[in-house]
Amino acid sequence: MSVKTELNFTLNGRPVNIEVPVDMTVLNLLRENLDLKGTKYACGEGECGACTIEVDGTTINSCLMYAADLNGRTVMTIEGLGAGNKMHPMQQSFVDHGAVQCGFCMPGMIIQANYLVKQNPDLTREEMKRGLEGNICRCTGYTKVLDAVAAIVGAEG
Amino acid sequence: MSEIEKYIAPDTVSDAVKALSSGGVTILAGGTDLTPQVDAGRRSHAPTLMNIRRVDDLSGITQNKGETRIGCLTTVSEIKQSDLAPAILRQAADHFASEQIRNAATLGGNICNASPAGDMINPLLVLDASVELASWKEGAMEVRREPISRFFTGPGKTIKHDNELLIAVVFDTPGPDFVGYFRKSGPRPALEISTVSVGIGGDYKDGAFHNVRVAFGAVGPTPLRGKATEAMLEGQALTAEVIDKAARAAQDDATPIDDIRATSWYRTHLIAVFTEELLNNVCQN
Secondary structure (H helix, E strand, O other), rough: OOOOEEEEEEEEEEEEEEEEOOOOHHHHHHHHHOOOOOOOOOOOOOOOOOOOOEEOOOOOOOOOOOOHHHHHHHHHHHHHHOOOOEHHHHHHHHHOOOOOOOOOHHHHHHHHHHHHHHHOOOOOHHHHHHOOOOOOOOOOOOOOHHHHHHHHHHHHH | OOOOEEEEEEOOHHHHHHHHOOOOEEEOOOOOOOHHHHHOOOOOOEEEEOOOOOOOOHHEEEEEEOEEEOOOOOOOOHHHHHHOOOOOHHHHHHOOHHHHHHOOEEEHHHHHHHHOOOOOHHHHHHHHOEEEEEEEEEEEEEEEEEEEHEEEEEEEOOOOOOEEEEEEEEEEEOOOOOEEEEEEEEEOOOOOOOOOOEEEEEEEOOOOOEEEEEEEEOOOOEEOOOOOHHHHHHHEEOOHHHHHHHHHHHHHHOOOOOOOOOOHHEEEEEEEHHHHHHHHOOEEE
């Protein structure tokens, strides 16, 4: 067992204080120690995007990040996106456009889509495709995903 | 996975470099290569894990007296978005992995991972960049500069000693006549380890190409400069005949192997196609 380190960081608006083994990934910390199962484990090597979260305002693959590096940072997972039981507009748009089938890639896809729109409210369809390259979906064929994001860009532009 | 006995996250470069001098340290930056390599058993942790992401002055791009300097912790996303990064470097950043990985992956990490296919290395060879290696010697930090063209000695191997930290990349800021292009190949545009990458740059003025530098990735044990191609192109007008000869010279420069991503034959073919394509881009500039 590797040595532990103490972390203080902000998770979905709330302070967290926890000790973690220094070689633990952020994904394992979220899922196993903090019981936030929304962020998914799939490939475990940064290829699929199912584990995408926001750290200090930019998206990363939580399966590749060391939890030890979270100290002092601000994290948002899919659980922090909506307000209580009310869905975030991006989540609602995915539902409205039928962009969800099995749903496994959705937390990462929605976090990444929301980040892209925050970065550029005038996102084109081509820019959406480039920005979502790191999120793999095996069900939807992506068309409805892009429709869902496009509707938000129109609404929030 | 081996056991980590100590974790440190220094704030200053000198503390980071000092920590390296006692040995037995694994350096953590973005983690995008370290994590999968450790998970796959291709790498094991040293007793000390040093997170260098808290060192402030190792991040960012600056220009001073004709020189551009990029700190080792600068992420690929930051390079992609920076007006201070030459276009060829931004092109490579744009085709690097995915947005999520670009947001975490650092320039220093991509260089020190020393993959023959490392996408940021190719344009740095074209820019004739040098790396700055810092170490702790007799109570002070010492920095040596080495050309990146001499940095790599084999797949995953470099001339950097274990007690050294790659702190920055520096190169002469390209002048107004400089034109450079990067091209990589893979079955899909994103998250692709290059099957072949080609970078070409130089001063293109009055129809002739000068100070030409050519770099190839994934066609030899290290990222490499295409010396025969450079010699063929130097001072030439880029006629169809010269471009064709350069494409053949590029095939002579490369020593590709068969592996899971492509055959040697296919890589040799791609080298010529991309060299021709990039030289046509230069002409049309």
